[in-house]
Amino acid sequence: MTPKSLSPKLYLRTDKMDSEGRMPLFMRFPKMHGKEPKFAINRVRLSLDEWDEVSRLPKEPSLRLRVEDELLRIKRDLYHLIEYDKKEITYSILKDVVKDKKPSDPLDSLFLDHYMEYLSKKEKNGLIGPSTMRSHITTMTALNEFDKNLRLKDIDETKIREFIAFLRNRKIKKGQDASKLTFGNRLIQIRAILRYIAAKGIAVKNPFDSHDIYIAPCNRNETYLNEVELSKMVNLFIEDNLAVSDRRILMLFLLACSSGLRISDTRALCWRNINFDCKNGVMEFYCIKCRRMNYVPLSPMALDLLCYLPEGDINNVEKELNVSVRVYSPTKINLTVKKLAKMVGISKNITFHAGRRTFTTLCYMNDVPEKIIESSLGHKPKNVTDRYRQWNVYEADKAAKRLSFLDMKTFKKFA
DSSP states (O other): OOTTTTOOEEEEOGGGOOTTSOEEEEEEOOOBTTBOOEEEEEEEEEOGGGEETTTTEESSHHHHHHHHHHHHHHHHHHHIIIIISOOOOOHHHHHHHHTTOOOOOGGGSBHHHHHHHHHHHHHHTTOOOHHHHHHHHHHHHHHHHHHTTOBGGGOSHHHHHHHHHHHHHHHHHTTOOOTTOOOHHHHHHHHHHHHHHHHTTOOOOOTTTTTSSOOOOOOOOOOOOOHHHHHHHHHHHHHTOSOHHHHHHHHHHHHHHHHOOOHHHHHHOBGGGEEOSSSSOEEEEEETTTTEEEEEEOOHHHHHHHHTSTTSOTTSOOTTSBTTSSOOOHHHHHHHHHHHHHHTTOOSOOOTHHHHHHHHHHHHHTTOOHHHHHHHHTOOOSSHHHHTSOOSHHHHHHHGGGGTTOOHHHHHHHO
16 A cells, blocks of 8 residues: 555544534544554544534644644654555554554564565565465465464464364364365465565564474375376267256366366456467467466367357357356366266366366377477476577467367267
8 A cells, every 4th residue: 555545534433422412533544455444533522513524624723733743643654664664554553553652572463464464565566366365365364263363473383283283173173084184285375474574574483494394295186187088078078968057167178178278267268369360279368377478279179169169150259258158166167077077987086177287198198399388388488598489379379280189089089
């Protein structure tokens, strides 16, 4: 927030009128993280006759001057914190400024305040995606339930282990098996915040960097479909005996298997993102996770899938329409993909992301150059030299020739 955006507005609390008709004078700030900060001004109480509605200040000169001085002090302190100390203003910091509290020991500050400050900066600078933000919010919610008044000086190995035990017990109360859970993501995020706090010059303990707490590797889902399993899913799609929503979701999943698209990009994909003017066809879109343009060559299977869509003539579609017609939630998509996989006898833990892994694996099996795979997936170049290599619509269109093995006719016969 800028100092100007944090300018307070004065108002009388009419709901707190006393027997003499006087009301407390309050100041209101813009919302912060869904909460509207409101603070009383030094026990000032006024009647409606003593309040100037136009200037929104007391009529009595001495009291008016006193209130104006207080507002000026608050604005000055906020300006100093934002412009000179480069602080992200949180509710507790704002409260301290209004109450004119002098800076205390930084280790007495709340961990959650630093967490919110960290996320605010990341979001402001465009350095955090929606899914990562949701994950952090989940961690913050858990911390708030565990100890919302957790101070920096309270953080040590014991406190972190207590938090892990809290997370495990919470899972058990929900009837879930928590015996194999490591809560690696939660701990990694807490470690990041502790490092962020330390970078500000605050001597906070970090039991992760001191190796008192070990973060076990997460059990990643590395599942993909082999050629036989993919052919079963293709045949299920071709048979056309599914409900409309199931069929559309299966189409999106097979599109991921044949192009490597993420679930976020697939859900956002519109017809305007499909470039049919190229020789083979290219999907060009702004990648939500990577925050940059991506160019994905269309394999024969991807082209066939697009032709199956219910809009009819693929050359005469409304450019702004979503390719899947309806945007389904990630949860519904993943549950449907699991259900469809079981229908054809695939017992693996299939999620939508398995389509991306399937595409990558099949490309490697068919000797597709790594640079084409990397660029199609939207990954950053591994070294400086690769950064000079161009990847655009023209290059993606040429690369589509190397994906000829991804053909529905081939997989239809494979099973």
